[in-house]
Amino acid sequence: MSGAGRGWFAVALAVALGAVLTFLTLPIVAIFLQQPPRDLIAALGEDGALDALWLSLQTTATALALILLAGTPAAYLLATHHFRGRAAVITLIELPLVLPPAVAGIALLAAVGPATLLGRAAADAGLELSLATAGVVVALTFVAAPFYLRQAVSAFEAVDPTLLDASRTLGASPARTWWRVAIPTALPGLVAGTALALGRALGEFGATLMFAGSFQGVTQTVPLAIYDRFATDFTAALALSAVLVAVSAGILLSVKLVRGPDPLRG
Amino acid sequence: MSTEPTPSGATGLRVEARTRLGDVALEIALSVGAGECLALAGPSGAGKTSVLRTVAGLLRPEAGRVTCGDEVWLDTAAGVDRAPERRRCGYLFQEYALFGHLSAWRNVAYGLHEAPQGEREPRARALLERFGLAQRADARPGTLSGGERQRVALARALARRPYALLLDEPLSALDARTRAAAARELGGVLRDTGVPVLLVTHDFAEAALLGDRVAIMDGGRLLQEGTASALAARPASAFVADFTGAVVLTGEARHGPDGVTVVALDGGGEVTALEGDAGPAAVSVYPWEIALARPGETAHDSARNHLDVEVLSVTAVGTRVRVGLAAPQPLTAELSEASARALGLERGGRAVASFKAAATRVLPR
Numbered sequence: 001m002s003g004a005g006r007g008w009f010a011v012a013l014a015v016a017l018g019a020v021l022t023f024l025t026l027p028i029v030a031i032f033l034q035q036p037p038r039d040l041i042a043a044l045g046e047d048g049a050l051d052a053l054w055l056s057l058q059t060t061a062t063a064l065a066l067i068l069l070a071g072t073p074a075a076y077l078l079a080t081h082h083f084r085g086r087a088a089v090i091t092l093i094e095l096p097l098v099l100p101p102a103v104a105g106i107a108l109l110a111a112v113g114p115a116t117l118l119g120r121a122a123a124d125a126g127l128e129l130s131l132a133t134a135g136v137v138v139a140l141t142f143v144a145a146p147f148y149l150r151q152a153v154s155a156f157e158a159v160d161p162t163l164l165d166a167s168r169t170l171g172a173s174p175a176r177t178w179w180r181v182a183i184p185t186a187l188p189g190l191v192a193g194t195a196l197a198l199g200r201a202l203g204e205f206g207a208t209l210m211f212a213g214s215f216q217g218v219t220q221t222v223p224l225a226i227y228d229r230f231a232t233d234f235t236a237a238l239a240l241s242a243v244l245v246a247v248s249a250g251i252l253l254s255v256k257l258v259r260g261p262d263p264l265r266g
Numbered sequence: 267m268s269t270e271p272t273p274s275g276a277t278g279l280r281v282e283a284r285t286r287l288g289d290v291a292l293e294i295a296l297s298v299g300a301g302e303c304l305a306l307a308g309p310s311g312a313g314k315t316s317v318l319r320t321v322a323g324l325l326r327p328e329a330g331r332v333t334c335g336d337e338v339w340l341d342t343a344a345g346v347d348r349a350p351e352r353r354r355c356g357y358l359f360q361e362y363a364l365f366g367h368l369s370a371w372r373n374v375a376y377g378l379h380e381a382p383q384g385e386r387e388p389r390a391r392a393l394l395e396r397f398g399l400a401q402r403a404d405a406r407p408g409t410l411s412g413g414e415r416q417r418v419a420l421a422r423a424l425a426r427r428p429y430a431l432l433l434d435e436p437l438s439a440l441d442a443r444t445r446a447a448a449a450r451e452l453g454g455v456l457r458d459t460g461v462p463v464l465l466v467t468h469d470f471a472e473a474a475l476l477g478d479r480v481a482i483m484d485g486g487r488l489l490q491e492g493t494a495s496a497l498a499a500r501p502a503s504a505f506v507a508d509f510t511g512a513v514v515l516t517g518e519a520r521h522g523p524d525g526v527t528v529v530a531l532d533g534g535g536e537v538t539a540l541e542g543d544a545g546p547a548a549v550s551v552y553p554w555e556i557a558l559a560r561p562g563e564t565a566h567d568s569a570r571n572h573l574d575v576e577v578l579s580v581t582a583v584g585t586r587v588r589v590g591l592a593a594p595q596p597l598t599a600e601l602s603e604a605s606a607r608a609l610g611l612e613r614g615g616r617a618v619a620s621f622k623a624a625a626t627r628v629l630p631r
Contacts, residue, residue: 162359163363165319165322165324165350166365167365167376168322168323168324168350169350169351169356169423170422170425171354171377172351172376173351181365184367185365185367
C-alpha cells in the first residue's frame with residue numbers, strides 16, 4: 001500500500017477514536033461544568049442529598065458484604081467441582097445479569113413481597129423487606145451478585161489445581177487451602193468482580209424503585225434521589241451525579257492499580 | 267500433634283493399588299524401605315504419577331492399601347482413607363507448584379503451620395540456607411531460576427519432616443546445564459533423609475542415577491524391578507531392554523550347538539547368545555557393546571557376532587559418537603571419537619558390527 005493510503009487510514013482511525021472519546025466523556029465532563037463547583041458542594045449540604053449518599057453507602061456496603069460472604073465459597077465450589085447439573089446452576093446464577101431491572105423488581109415482589117408467604121414470614125421475624133432499607137439491600141444483592149459470581153468462578157477456575165494439591169500435602173485442610181492459596185491466587189479476578197458488583201449496586205435504580213420504593217432516608221438511594229430531583233432541583237441532581245462519577249472513577253482506578261493495565265476484561 | 271516427630275516411617279512404605287485411569291488399568295504393588303529410593307521409570311501415560319498421587323491421598327483407587335511404618339493411610343477394604351494433610355508426605359511436584367503469592371521462605375514455612383509461630387521463619391530460612399538459597403529467601407518464585415525453584419520446592423517438601431518423600435520428575439523441568447548439579451545435590455539429600463523415597467521419571471539414566479532400585483512401569487503395571495545394572499544386564503522383556511537404552515532386534519531363536527541360542531534375524535543375519543529359549547525372540551544389545559570395523563575386517567576376535575551393516579548416520583554426543591546402522595534392522599553403535607575417526611565412517615559407507623555373545627540377550631517376544 002502507498003504511504004498516502006496508509007496516511008488516509010491512520011487519519012480515519014484517529015477520527016473514530018476522537019468521536020468515541022468525545023461522545024463518552026462529554027456528558028460526564030458536562031456534569032461538572034453545568035454549575036460552578038461551589039453551587040454543587042452547597043447542593044450536597046442539603047439534608048435529602050446527604051441522606052441519599054449515606055443510604056447508598058450503607059446499602060451497597062451491606063449488599064457487597066453479603067455477596068462476598070456467600071458468593072466466594074459458592075464460586076469456589078462451582079469452579080472446583082464438576083457435579084451433574086453444574087452448567088444449569090451457572091446459567092441460573094447468571095440469569096439476573098440479563099434480566100431488565102423492572103423485571104427484577106417484579107420478581108422480588110412476587111417472591112418476597114408483602115403479600116407472599118416468605119415476605120410475611122420475614123416481617124414476622126422482624127425483617128421488614130418491602131418499602132424498607134432491608135428491601136434495598138435485597139434488590140442490590142439480587143442484581144449485583146451475578147457480576148461477582150461470574151468473575152469469581154472464572155478466577156477460581158484459573159487457579160492451577162496442583163497448587164491446591166501441594167497445599168494439602170503440606171498439611172493444610174481444604175478450608176485452609178481455600179483461604180491461604182486459592183483466594184490469594186485468584187485475588188485479582190475477585191477484586192475485579194467486586195468492582196463490577198460494586199458499580200452495579202451503586203447505580204441500581206429500577207429494581208430498588210419497584211421493590212423498595214423511594215422514601216427519603218429509608219429507601220431513596222443516590223440514583224433514586226437524582227431521579228426524584230431532576231425536574232425540581234437540577235443543581236442537586238447534578239451534585240449527586242458528580243459524586244457518583246467520582247466514586248465510580250475511584251473504583252475503576254483502584255481496580256487498575258490492583259490488577260494491572262487491563263482491569264475489566266473477561 | 268508433635269512437631270518433632272520420630273519418623274514412624276522407619277519401617278518403610280508399602281503400596282498396593284488397583285484402579286482405572288481412563289484407558290489404563292493401574293495395578294501395582296510395591297514397597298520401599300526406610301532410607302531407600304525406588305525409582306519408578308516408564309513412558310508417559312504409564313501411571314507413574316498416579317502411584318504418587320495414591321500414596322499422597324490425592325487419588326483414591328478403587329481398591330488399595332497404603333501403609334507407612336505402622337500408620338495405615340489407605341485401606342479401601344477397611345474403609346480407611348486418610349486425608350492428604352494427615353499423611354505427612356513430602357511431595358515434589360513436576361512443575362514444583364510453588365505458591366506465587368508467597369516469598370521463598372514463606373513457601374517453605376507453609377508446611378510448618380503446626381510449629382510455634384516464632385520457630386517457623388528461622389526454620390524455613392535455615393532450610394533454604396542448607397540448599398544455598400539464603401540470599402533468595404525473600405524472593406518471589408516468579409523471580410527465581412529453574413534450579414532455584416526446584417530447591418525451594420524440595421526444601422518445602424522436606425520442611426515438615428515427612429514420613430515418605432515423593433518426587434515427580436524432579437529434574438525434568440531443568441535445563442541440561444542445571445540438571446547435572448541438581449542431580450548430584452538431590453542424590454545427597456535423598457541419602458540424608460532416612461525415609462522411603464518414591465521417585466518417578468521417564469528417563470532410565472535418571473532412575474539409575476538416583477534410585478537404589480528401579481521399577482520399570484508401563485500400561486499401569488510394574489514390568490520388572492531390580493537394581494539399574496541388573497535390569498540392564500537381564501531385562502525380562504523387549505520393552506524393558508528398549509527402555510534401558512538397549513538396541514532391540516527381532517528374529518526367530520533356536521537352540522544351537524554347545525547350549526548356545528542362535529537367532530535368525532528378520533531381514534537377514536544371524537546372532538548367537540549364551541542363553542535363551544527357542545521361538546520368536548527379541549535380541550537386545552547395548553550400543554557401547556557394539557564395535558565397528560571396516561568391511562572384511564573384524565574389530566575384536568573374541569566377538570562371536572558379526573553383522574554386515576550400512577552406515578546411516580554419524581552423530582557426535584559429547585566425546586562419544588553415535589553411529590546409526592542398518593543391519594538391515596536399525597542398530598546403534600556408540601564409539602569414542604578417536605575410533606570413529608580412525609574408521610573414517612561416513613553416511614552410506616559399509617562396516618562390520620561386532621559384539622560378544624555374552625553381551626547379547628535373547629528375550630521372548
